[in-house]
Amino acid sequence: MAGQGMQQTQNLALHQILSPQLQHSLLILQTPLLELRNLVQQEMETNPVLEELPDQPATDERSDAEPSTDDNFNDEFQKLASLDEEWRDYMAQSASYSSDGRRGSREAQDKRQFLFDSIPVQETLQQNLVGQLNQSVLSASDRKAAELIIGNIDDNGFLQSTPEEMSLNSGIPKEDFEKMLALIQSFYPAGVGAHDLRECLLIQLQRGGKERGLEYRIVSEHMEDLGRRRFPEIARRMGISVEEVQKAADNIARLNPRPGQVFAAAPQNYVLPDVVVEKIDGDYQIILNNEQIPHLRISNLYKDIIASGNAQSSDVKNYVRDKIRSGKFLIRSIHQRQETIFNIAQQIVSRQLEFLDHGPSHLKPMNMAEVADAVGVHETTVSRAVSGKYMATPQGVFEMKYFFTSGYQTATGESLSNTSVKEAILDLVKHENGSAPLSDHEIVEILVERGIPIARRTVAKYRGELNILPSHMRRKY
Numbered sequence: 001m002a003g004q005g006m007q008q009t010q011n012l013a014l015h016q017i018l019s020p021q022l023q024h025s026l027l028i029l030q031t032p033l034l035e036l037r038n039l040v041q042q043e044m045e046t047n048p049v050l051e052e053l054p055d056q057p058a059t060d061e062r063s064d065a066e067p068s069t070d071d072n073f074n075d076e077f078q079k080l081a082s083l084d085e086e087w088r089d090y091m092a093q094s095a096s097y098s099s100d101g102r103r104g105s106r107e108a109q110d111k112r113q114f115l116f117d118s119i120p121v122q123e124t125l126q127q128n129l130v131g132q133l134n135q136s137v138l139s140a141s142d143r144k145a146a147e148l149i150i151g152n153i154d155d156n157g158f159l160q161s162t163p164e165e166m167s168l169n170s171g172i173p174k175e176d177f178e179k180m181l182a183l184i185q186s187f188y189p190a191g192v193g194a195h196d197l198r199e200c201l202l203i204q205l206q207r208g209g210k211e212r213g214l215e216y217r218i219v220s221e222h223m224e225d226l227g228r229r230r231f232p233e234i235a236r237r238m239g240i241s242v243e244e245v246q247k248a249a250d251n252i253a254r255l256n257p258r259p260g261q262v263f264a265a266a267p268q269n270y271v272l273p274d275v276v277v278e279k280i281d282g283d284y285q286i287i288l289n290n291e292q293i294p295h296l297r298i299s300n301l302y303k304d305i306i307a308s309g310n311a312q313s314s315d316v317k318n319y320v321r322d323k324i325r326s327g328k329f330l331i332r333s334i335h336q337r338q339e340t341i342f343n344i345a346q347q348i349v350s351r352q353l354e355f356l357d358h359g360p361s362h363l364k365p366m367n368m369a370e371v372a373d374a375v376g377v378h379e380t381t382v383s384r385a386v387s388g389k390y391m392a393t394p395q396g397v398f399e400m401k402y403f404f405t406s407g408y409q410t411a412t413g414e415s416l417s418n419t420s421v422k423e424a425i426l427d428l429v430k431h432e433n434g435s436a437p438l439s440d441h442e443i444v445e446i447l448v449e450r451g452i453p454i455a456r457r458t459v460a461k462y463r464g465e466l467n468i469l470p471s472h473m474r475r476k477y
Helices: 002-030 033-046 070-082 084-095 103-117 125-133 140-151 163-170 174-184 197-207 214-221 223-227 231-238 242-253 259-263 300-307 314-351 353-358 368-375 379-386 418-430 440-449 456-465
Strands: 050-052 275-280 283-288 296-298 390-393 396-399 407-409 415-417
Touching: 002 033, 002 314, 002 379, 033 050, 033 314, 125 140, 125 174, 125 259, 140 163, 140 174, 140 379, 163 174, 163 368, 197 214, 214 223, 214 231, 214 242, 223 231, 231 242, 275 314, 283 314, 296 300, 296 314, 300 314, 314 353, 314 368, 314 379, 368 379, 418 440, 418 456, 440 456
Parallel strands: 275 390
Antiparallel strands: 050 296, 275 283, 390 396, 407 415
């Protein structure tokens, strides 16, 4: 038992040492393009060894550097020397640990994270949820399940997949997803992670300590009547007055039906795609948008400091050496980010050729697990890489995670995505007879005739996601 405890302590310490660097790399991977540009510019301001090459990619060739005169070298040397004391303090704090092994690591992580926290960018719901997740001590498998759940939560805060579907796509037990979903549903904002409006309101009422109240019973047992404002019917069934129902309904109306909207960014005139897909000479070509990311290299001036044999202070060399190491890591992380996004884009294009040719109704089912396997990365890496990234295609600009969707096998064995089924439902409703709109059952029958097996409850679910009213409310008199 003692040996096992020692091993756990060593693993914890190793995790703490690696954590800031790993977090840095993951942050770069998941940061959208415009935010990444700001992040890199902030990094350049704090790391003097980095320099930008505006007209060419980063390189390490010495011919790209400006000649370093003795005066320039001495000036920079004196600037670095003045930073020695501050640098030693920083390194001492980063290397020190308290008796529980946390103090120094926490302070070092806070210092390193300060740069990124100070960037004035709009935080997304998903980023906030990941931040809350990081406050929990989880096993690797639980963290993977939790991150997949967060990746399936839309901007309104609703979960767009079920534990069964996520288990089928990932191979992780359904029970693990259910356990992590319960954790995420305890996060802020209240109601996040719900499957539908009813569950969202129930979570909020429960969090407010009202699970035994009248409002909870009404939402739990009479949601459909509440939505149609059938207050007399609710009162009759519950044996209470209409006034009591009306008062409860007013309280329910104060709840948030779209909890994720608190993180909604201000409307923008455009989005900047990370990837552009163009058809050139009959083939689709993938072009990475590298123009928005400053091209970096390590300044030769600081390489001279390391190479110099007559420097007056070893602390200066140590400072420069660590700044060079940090700068190289940033450059490698950016390169790895771009390479990962490009490889994922290749998989999307190769698997979604019919979409590129004909549009959303021809989107094929595709999950992150199979793309991760093809690219050779973890599934959570794919989830991070596509989060907040956009792809410009001949069919328009789409968020990259749009292309990941489960689906159906048609009667002929063809794969059809959920998005394509929704497009079919939307098309049916658009062309229905206004005086006799299609019921969910009739839509099911039409789709089954087309070889698409689907349940009525699924049609109702998709109709709700498309903001299509029930048939009796679509009737035109």
